[in-house]
Amino acid sequence: xxxxxxxxxxxxxxxxxxxxxxxxxxxxxxxxxxxxxxxxxxxxxxxxxxxxxxxxxxxxxxxxxxxxxxxxxxxxxxxxxxxxxxxxxxxxxxxxxxxxxxxxxxxxxxxxxxxxxxxxxxxxxxxxxxxxxxxxxxxxxxxxxxxxxxxxxxxxxxxxxxxxxxxxxxxxxxxxxxxxxxxxxxxxxxxxxxxxxxxxxxxxxxxxxxxxxxxxxxxxxxxxxxxxxxxxxxxxxxxxxxxxxxxxxxx
Amino acid sequence: xxxxxxxxxxxxxxxxxxxxxxxxxxxxxxxxxxxxxxxxxxxxxxxxxxxxxxxxxxxxxxxxxxxxxxxxxxxxxxxxxxxxxxxxxxxxxxxxxxxxxxxxxxxxxxxxxxxxxxxxxxxxxxxxxxxxxxxxxxxxxxxxxxxxxxxxxxxxxxxxxxxxxxxxxxxxxxxxxxxxxxxxxxxxxxxxxxxxxxxxxxxxxxxxxxxxxxxxxxxxxxxxxxxxxxxxxxxxxxxxxxxxxxxxxxxxxxxxxxxxxxxxxxxxxxxxxxxxxxxxxxxxxxxxxxxxxxxxxxxxxxxxxxxxxxxxxxxxxxxxxxxxxxxxxxxxxxxxxxxxxxxxxxxxxxxxx
Numbered sequence: 001x002x003x004x005x006x007x008x009x010x011x012x013x014x015x016x017x018x019x020x021x022x023x024x025x026x027x028x029x030x031x032x033x034x035x036x037x038x039x040x041x042x043x044x045x046x047x048x049x050x051x052x053x054x055x056x057x058x059x060x061x062x063x064x065x066x067x068x069x070x071x072x073x074x075x076x077x078x079x080x081x082x083x084x085x086x087x088x089x090x091x092x093x094x095x096x097x098x099x100x101x102x103x104x105x106x107x108x109x110x111x112x113x114x115x116x117x118x119x120x121x122x123x124x125x126x127x128x129x130x131x132x133x134x135x136x137x138x139x140x141x142x143x144x145x146x147x148x149x150x151x152x153x154x155x156x157x158x159x160x161x162x163x164x165x166x167x168x169x170x171x172x173x174x175x176x177x178x179x180x181x182x183x184x185x186x187x188x189x190x191x192x193x194x195x196x197x198x199x200x201x202x203x204x205x206x207x208x209x210x211x212x213x214x215x216x217x218x219x220x221x222x223x224x225x226x227x228x229x230x231x232x233x234x235x236x237x238x239x240x241x242x243x244x245x246x247x248x249x250x251x
Numbered sequence: 252x253x254x255x256x257x258x259x260x261x262x263x264x265x266x267x268x269x270x271x272x273x274x275x276x277x278x279x280x281x282x283x284x285x286x287x288x289x290x291x292x293x294x295x296x297x298x299x300x301x302x303x304x305x306x307x308x309x310x311x312x313x314x315x316x317x318x319x320x321x322x323x324x325x326x327x328x329x330x331x332x333x334x335x336x337x338x339x340x341x342x343x344x345x346x347x348x349x350x351x352x353x354x355x356x357x358x359x360x361x362x363x364x365x366x367x368x369x370x371x372x373x374x375x376x377x378x379x380x381x382x383x384x385x386x387x388x389x390x391x392x393x394x395x396x397x398x399x400x401x402x403x404x405x406x407x408x409x410x411x412x413x414x415x416x417x418x419x420x421x422x423x424x425x426x427x428x429x430x431x432x433x434x435x436x437x438x439x440x441x442x443x444x445x446x447x448x449x450x451x452x453x454x455x456x457x458x459x460x461x462x463x464x465x466x467x468x469x470x471x472x473x474x475x476x477x478x479x480x481x482x483x484x485x486x487x488x489x490x491x492x493x494x495x496x497x498x499x500x501x502x503x504x505x506x507x508x509x510x511x512x513x514x515x516x517x518x519x520x521x522x523x524x525x526x527x528x529x530x531x532x533x534x535x536x537x538x539x540x541x542x543x544x545x546x547x548x549x550x551x552x553x554x555x556x557x558x559x560x561x562x563x564x565x566x567x568x569x570x571x572x573x574x575x576x577x578x579x580x581x582x583x584x585x586x587x588x589x590x591x592x593x594x595x596x597x598x599x600x601x602x603x604x
Contacts, residue, residue: 052270101276111407111438116276168461171405172381174276174350175357177298179405182465185443 033073033081035204037214039244041065044093045125045160045224051234056098063092063126067242073137073145081137083147089129089218091240096122099167101174105230106186114230116174119167119181126159127192129238131218133200143206151218153196153238160224161187191229196222196238204246212246277323278350278357284319285311291476291570292521295457296359297394299401300379300386303346303361304394304457306476306521312338312363325351338363362393366455366475369573369601371396373430376419379404384415387430387453395475396430399452402463402470406441406449416451416579420595424487424550429597432579434493434509434588447501448590450583454576456523468526468584473574476520479603480565481573484515484539485554486599488577489547493589509589510544512581515601517557519565520572526584529574536563536571544581550597575599 042062047054069087076082099121105114135149165183170176202216220238225231283294283303292306307316315337322328328348330336336344344361376385377392384400398417408414416435423429432451441447444464456473463470492509518524519534537557565571577596580588 050269052273054269055272056269101273106440107407108443109439110409111440113405113407113440170277171299171460174352175278175355176381177401178279178461179463180461180465184464 031075033075034249035069035071035073035085035212035246036249037067037069037071037244037246039067039069039214039242041067041089041091041240041242043091043218043238043240044095045091045127045236045238047234047236048239053099053102053233054097055100058096058098058120059094060096061094063094063124065090065092065240067244069131071133071246075139079139081139083133083135083137083149085133085135087131087133089131089153089240089242091125091127091129091238093125094123096120101170103173103230103233107230113169113171114173115169115171115176115179117164117167117169117181120165121162122165123160123162126157127155127238128157128159129153129196130156133218135200135202143212145204147200147202147204147216149200151198151200153198153220155192155194155196158189158192158194160189160192161185186231188225188229188231191226191231192224193222193226196220196224198222198238202242206248210248212248214244214246215241217241273352275323275325275351276355278326278348278355279323280320280328280346280348280359281323282321284321285316287521289316290521291478292364292474292572293523295459295472297397297457299382299404299458299460300394301357301359302394303359305361305363307363307365312365315339320346322348323350336361364393364395364475366395366477369477369481369603371599372426372428373419373423373597374426374428376428378412381410383410383412385412385418387419394457395455396453397456397458398432398454399449399458399471401458401460402467403435403449405460405463406438406446408435408438416449417453422595424597426597429595430577432577432594432596434580434583434590434592436590437586445499446586447499448497448580448583448586448588450578450580450586450588450592451594452576452578452583453596455574466527471526471584472523473516473525473529473576474518474520474523474572475574477517477571477573477601480571481515481517481537481539481557481601482604483554483556483602484575484600485552485602486513486596487550487552488513488541488594488596489550490544490579490595491548491591491593492546493591493593496589497587499586508545509579509592510581511592511594512541512544512576512578512583513553513594513596514538514540515555515557515573515575517571517573520570523572524574529576536560536565550595573601575601 071085073083101116131153133151135147138146198220204214223235289311295304320332382404400415420431437447496507517537537559539555579594
């Protein structure tokens, strides 16, 4: 799947470059637009709909989640353009929740334990992704631009860890014997998929000379943990919004 | 600008909808209370093997008991709590618990444990249905002996008999089987919590897996009711220490040779002793301990007199309990020993005064 998406990216990139070359006439400066931006990601690695095993979110904070990016926009016509970029995203979160009968199977080098956990779960995510967004851009007359497209991302620094505490495990399933758990750590760093893709939407407004404020959303469509992983029994997706400041070149 | 924020808010809203709690799927008998005057030892609920082990006086066995049962929240049980049960017709007594999530049912078997004859041949073994470890039972299928296998199961060893440190062997002294204990290497999972070795163990009593992670030494509950006073502890064993002794941090200690442990402890019940106090409790009255715990290539007989603590005569109204404990590494309870140490015991007996 992701091979095709990568291919699509390259093709789109090539198209952009070709179009750029075809139009390298007098209005070159107006056709191209370079943007650098920094931002802060707020969101989570989360199920789209909470399973009933999650009983309560005790606390949530976004964690250290900067975002740095570059974006190249090419105007196909007065109002519409196409944009491609590259960005580094720290997609972090801290969450503590109360869970009940949360099914898990943890396997390390051939030894594994499976069961239903009830108690407190603390998860910290510090994933770093290298992301390529590809978007259609709408340039409105009043310094706004709106973007809609998709993104491809590669997980360059995986970090997903935490602990379970103040609870118990029902061994194998809900009828298994109860094992009291004070505190136990988990680390699912390397169980995560390294490839992510999803949809992205955003808006940007020039506020001062070449400076703009921007906000966008990246909604992952690829479950971060593969089907073969049983530590978490539901699918989780990267759903992050970014608030940031952009600097436009060639304006 | 407003659109993505609105979108994001919408998603958060969607995501934060906490659903209704699932119906309780648990179907435990949490306690099974009988008038303490009718008991010779505390009742034990073996959750792993779904057995209720009762230690009854003769009167209680004859007249029947009326237990008061507590269950997982919103679960129901048949026969109901407070209903009298009798043991006269030798029928198996079972309790079926139905969870609030009513497709979940669990059946417990009641066993009246009576160690009438303190001779143990280890001829009959059963297998845990989920984790596939073996455990010895008496001819009437009651459980007097247990091991740490249920704890080892939590470290995710393969579900096969030989993956566990305690099992039967055909290499017995007499009869067809004996009890074999082998000190094994920990698993990748157990090493995360700092356990690098599991000693084989076999003891009279129960294994309470609920506390095995929080208080591992308290999980081994030693002892069964004993009537009268014991004189000698006898049996046959053979022992081969493993090649390299390691401490609890997996450091090899050169020149140290592993030793086995075989001992019996008489103490005041009905509360059992456990791994934290089996050597130190004030309730201990007498002990019989194998002193020569070195290698024995062939079956070797031991016959050890009980040593009574000076001035320690048991009060007549106290329930006495006796524990027998054997392990392939004597410091295995602290995860020290030599991987590969093998102890086989057979024909253990306690001779009364």
